[in-house]
Amino acid sequence: MSKELNIEVYSKDWCPYCKKAKAFLKSKGLNFTEIDINQGDNYEVMQERTGNKTVPQIIINNQSLGGYDDIINLEKNGEFNPLIGREVKDHSAKEWELIILGAGPAALNAALYAVRKGIDLLLLTKDIGGQVINTSEIDNYLGKAETTGAQLIYDFWDHIAKYDVKTAIGEEAVEIGSRNGKKVIKTDNNKEYVTESVIMATGAQKRHLGLKQEYVLSGKGVHYCASCDAFLYKGQPTAVVGGGNSGLEAAIDLANIDCQVDLIEIQDKLMGDEYLQERVKNSENITVHTSTKVSQIKGEDKLESVVIENVKDQSTKELNVDGLFIEIGLIANSDFVKELVETNEAKEIIINAKNETGVEGIWAAGDVTNIIDKQIITSAAEGAKAALRVNQYLG
Template structure:
């Protein structure tokens, strides 16, 4: 391909789509390359009730709206592609796809997002897709009128536990600490739901079953006592890892493999910016991702004016 874009965005989650909206609306030729389906973590969220100016919606609808906005300003979006090579140094950046296509740009915004963190306990890999899930929106309906467990104590775990009560007959939340890391409103909503029970200071030790998940073995940490929960499903929400494996050695990463950026979303490589759940920051919400994407696009625009 001979054309060189002004801005190339890697990833089409909230941060990437927002960057695409801002960059293309600024009349910069803009391309988004995305290895999966458009929307990132948003599409895994059943209910979005805290996005400013928008009444309660779901993540898929919000992602699709952002996609339409970006395309309306001329942003090109190519999804379900496989990137095999990055060249981020120099005045012209390059990205090569598995099918041989080569895309070039004067600036790059990295928004690859993250992936669910695994427990890495016996039986987890065995029962993925046959009882173990990382997405309530995707799989909740498979567990209608069944007893299930949710692992985790953050916002996602408690919010999705509430969502899962729309399907399951009982939801047992298993958390390793004696307190939750979620916001108070999420804790209160979960506690007042009669279908939810809590097992605190406990961790999963094994999953077992015959063809499909039937049992979750947990350990009560203060006593070391093991207990079996008879569940047909387990949903794991213990955070996720940044999708930065392919960027090792290309941009500066911290000890958690998050991309290091400054307040303007600049990486250590000139002309390369990063935004969203892949960067070093504390809070990960749709609103923070869109803010990051906005700043990255504006910074990229300024960079292009100065070069």
């Protein structure tokens, strides 16, 4: 029986990790009080109570648990349920009809369609939300005008919470094998999950530049999520790598908080949507460098500067910036099945019109696959399609 709980979440509106934390609590069927750190002295009180300056901060019955990553680690290690007076349930102890890997639009819509068909399913995911969680502005998802990726994912989880969808959050699939005609999914904490069918909706992750100091300075000036970390650089010089939609949005976000932004694109023109390009061109805070790449990242304990190189004449220039945001595309999260299913050069899983992978009992959906259009709404639709095909398969 659950004990009396007082759950408090210190957060702010635009914070993606705050939405992820709240979505996790929703997935547990937990009620909580949200405290906006921008109101009154809430930020100072949060620091006094938790000893931390970042959001979210989660407190249960006056016990500070930390941020989003902290509660996910507690869940992964079986330590969260005891804090809320619940038994730790080992979902690897039974066989499932379907296991869905992932927690973005494709995975969540697959779960919605599958549970409504009466399929006994488990949603297994390392993280909540997928890459969409970091999208600062969405205005092309029907019925959700002028929302954010974080809010949209929260709304998805709020919908899923109406159904009895079992979850294993914080665990990462590292291998899929077979045993006695069933699929066996091994995870990073040495558990094995047995299922009749699998939908892979593991999405994609940010592509890196591959420069030496990029990894050393990650989180120390080098970032991959402007909507998460732009606020750290208010009024400071910054640079953004990437002229697609994500890069343009990052540059606009930074310019809006009085940053001087150098926008770097290796192609000879920006590649993002026209309306975003217009906003970039009309901003006095953004300087665009096309036909240009980052050749060096400098700094030891923190970012100090980046060296950019014109790819046509090899001329170089050093930019003194405090923050570097890398937005150069995605790479599919499929490494753990590359010997099992067919993939292309981008590591995308090749599927047919029925979301089949060529391996019986395994379907794939969303940005981990070779679908051409990488959009939130198409990923959600692909998840629904895959779930319907699984329903036919299970009979």
